[in-house]
Amino acid sequence: MTLLEHELLGASGLTLLFASVVCGAELCARKGWLRPEPARKSIHLAGGLGCLLFPFVVYSWISVLCLSILFATVFHLGENRKKLKSLSSVKRESLGSLLFPFSIFLLYVLSDGRLWLYIAGLLVLVLADTAAALTGTRFGRILYKTAPDQTKSLEGTLTFALVGFISTAATLWFLSDIPRENVILTAFLMAILLAGLESVSIGGTDNLFVPAMASFLLLKIPDKPAAEILFQCESLAGVAVIVAVVDIYYKTLRLRPLIVFGLIAYAAWTLGAADWMLAILCLFIVYNRICDQCAPLPSELSARKLLRPFYPQLAILFLANATMTLRFWFAPFLVANAVAASVAIAHRFAVEAEPRRLEGRKLAAAALLPATAQLLLCIPFQSEYVSQAAPAIVTLCALISLAYARLVKFPLSPFVGNYAIPIVSSIAALIYAGIQYMGWVSVMRPTMWQEVFRCQ
Secondary structure (H helix, E strand, C coil): CCCCHHHHHHHHHHHHHHHHHHHHHHHHHHHHHCCHHHHHHHHHHHHHHHHHHHHHHHCHHHHHHHHHHHHHHHHHHHHHHCHHHHHEEEEEECHHHHHHHHHHHHHHHHHHHHHHHHHHHHHHHHHHHHHHHHHHHCCCEEEEEECCCEEEHEEEEHHHHHHHHHHHHHHHHHCCCCCHHHHHHHHHHHHHHHHHHHHHHCCHHHHHHHHHHHHHHHHHHCCCCHHHHHHHHHHHHHHHHHHHHHHHHHHHCCCCHHHHHHHHHHHHHHHHHHHHHHHHHHHHHHHHHCCCCCCCCCCCHHHHHHHHHHHHHHHHHHHHHHHCHHHHHHHHHHHHHHHHHHHHHHHHHHHCCCCCCCCCCHHHHHHHHHHHHHHHHHHHHHHHHHHHHHHHHHHHHHHHHHHHHHHHCCCHHHHHHHHHHHHHHHHHHEEEEHHHHCCCCCCCCCCCHHHHHHCC
């Protein structure tokens, strides 16, 4: 049998397997043997476990992609046209059935032949998510809002963390040569982070975010020294406490956006170091101090609206890690952060019951404080580099912030309200990166995790 014949035979066998899973769940749903949520989760569970066969049955990512497109199309059409009762009977709107096949493809590609990575990510996606949904549906008593018309339960979230820990630890323990202490610490850190991510994902988007984050964590964490992974676990707890305490004082965010902000702060901590995270927390405080007399934010501030101002900063963090250019991108990160805070403050004043522009001392504070406060926090880590870069950073941020505050029109259009912050802060970061690349300003030297743990 040729390789092509083997590939076609394997793909055909998997197609029949997945089709039988869908047909079985559909039969149970139509006969009334399964309620809508269990019927939907039975496809998720049985189909997901069937995907464990991919590395053993097919060799090419093209086969996985074709199967993903095929079943994503079947799920999408069957759900939207009410042809598949097992999917369309669930009352809540969800993209989960459409995203699930592509998340499998993403896992397959990112694992790149590493069986332990593929299986660990898949089991978290399949087992932990299914267990959390069924536990929340059956036993959920302590509820919290994830959207105006959606809730999740604390019981379901804790179940996700427990099953995620067991799935990850068991897979890494038996299928990898990762040191045992690293296995336990990695599984614990992943379980907490992924449970937090799952708790704030709505509309089935956890089917994409969870495997993507699981793959990233498995690629980045297990090979670190055990002391560093332990410190990351402690840091996660510390970040959660700090963010919660700050929010209790200012009462800015409800539970779901608070979890999202905590994950953003932790991402800055783990992808950068203390310098990066402190900048995020510092600007949260500056924002609240200047806006302390503004009307309260909407109680149901969505995670998407909260994330938008941080798109450029998160992109810079991932780019800097992928290219190992953390030092080059640190100052542009500070610039994007400062400009985002300044524009967000201007928006906060603009959306009040009686819209108003920033004027006088508040305008000066919004233009100067975000950049200045971040740089002051950097002095203990890199004092000489701060003195060299500070004039250019503060001047650029102030000019862009003042120009925006003067040019913004009232009332804000939907586009300006939604996308002005990431667009303006991205432009500011790229301008500073260009100035730095030309050698007109010196590159700052943020703390590196290697220096903290490996003394290099």
